[in-house]
Amino acid sequence: MTGSALRPAPAGPAPFDAALSHARALADAELRRALADEPGPVAQAMLYACEGGKALRAFLVLAGGRLHGVADPAAAPVAAAIEALHAYSLVHDDLPCMDDDDLRRGRPTVHRKWDEATAVLAGDALQSLAFELIADAALSARAKVALMGSLARAAGVAGMVGGQALDLAAETAPAPLTLDQITALQAKKTGALLSWSAAAGARMAGGDPAPFLRYGDALGLAFQIADDLLDVEGDAATVGKATGKDAGRGKATFVSLLGLDAARARARSLTEEACAALDPFGPAADPLREAARFVTTRRK
Template identity: 55%
Template sequence: MIDETMEWPLRLSADQAHINAQLDDLFARHDAPAERLDAAMRYAVVGNGKRLRAVLVYAAGRALGGDDEDLDPAAVAIELIHAYSLVHDDLPAMDDDDLRRGQPTVHKAFDEATAILAGDALQTLAFETLAEAAPPRLAAMIRILAQAAGRDGMAGGQALDLYAVGESLDVAALAEIHRYKTGALIRAAVLLGGLTAVAESDPRLLALDRYATAIGLAFQIHDDVLDVIGDTHTLGKAAGADAARDKPTYPALLGLDGAQDRARALLDEALEALAPLGEAAAPLAGLARYMIEREY
């Protein structure tokens, strides 16, 4: 059994503060030609995000012996991709949300055209950041990040999610949507962290992959649950939005108890996957538990 000590919450807070500083520095050192666009990008990135994807990069990399300085570019890149996805997801043509992380969404704070451009620019900045750092396995890392963000990952999942509104889906079909829309980027975060430290042939990456696949789905199931039981102030976004849009969710299909049971089963799968990594994976175990216990 992996010892989940109380040290990991402190590490979580430290990593969140560290990645926030990295993101602040990224924008501070660049003189952008379009000030309004740069302001929208900064607005989308610098704020009250949980930074879980970046924290996963650090935790996975450290578990395989990686150094924090080497992990920074991948952590920044994953947060930029995540921010871009939120900017575009919130647009009127997508989920049409007015609130994100407790503040007006980018298209509300600025305008729709600027929000579209900000999302586009954040996506390309992610790959620029990774390429400039030139880690040893850069090609593999770019491939993983691109696949996770594109038609075979997050964008494909968002499309499936949009097309599923008002439709009757079974649990398997909903799991497929979640694995693409949310799980793909979480998996990429874990694998990018691992690849910063070791070669693609290292068998421990398979353990990380199994872990990431399980927590990616568990994370989204818990999001579905929070949309039902949470409140707008705590969530930082509109509660009850899924039901209002007639979107298929795990609570709608399995009930609240059934959805929570499924998330816990996935947690068990994730913890089992970490066994080959021993105590080095304790922070990853703590993060997995946090995924299904968080309040927002």
């Protein structure tokens, strides 16, 4: 089933939840289509790794696309691409050599359900699949080059991978990170892919990504603060992964440096900053504003 065969996002009492579900369904359909002819444990692990997520990044791609006149069927492969790349980062992040987690999205991590080798290969293949999906999308060559080039940077040493390296190094650093250092680290580790997702619509349409990068930068930091708060206040059953790990490792976080109340206030301020970046687009950008508010109120 292709993304174009799915119905429009449904209306209901919780429209943002419905919009997230719609984004998740579109991305899932594209991923299953791409892997339909690939049997074996690696492809199975790839799909497993992509299941059960919030699909926030896919939502940002679709909402940004609509804001720029790009319909869902054209944007769906791009939405699936960022979900695949994000899933790869989680599969590798969970490995024993990294964060060594047993639980992800309320289920065993990929290396626990299969084995470490399968997890490494599934992560590698998900990263490759992300670029394949964009390459096959019904977009202009210029748009695809812009999307792939910016995604490679956001995912690599200048972005997510570089942030993860800083995070690992911080675990053995002689002193805890400062607030400025944590902000820079998380802007790469968490923020880079969220910013890319927010700006994808502009890049698909040949528009200016700058306002959406500003929105995404603020959104990414708010998202990480919310994660830090959930690590302290959440429970594993609701969050879907182990909690309390940061304190157990003695890691400096936004919460440990700012305290709970100040961290919440900072997240709210970042949400306002993200929404303000969208002022030039008026009510048409309300779905993206709703996403910013969701980030700081989510429970998992």
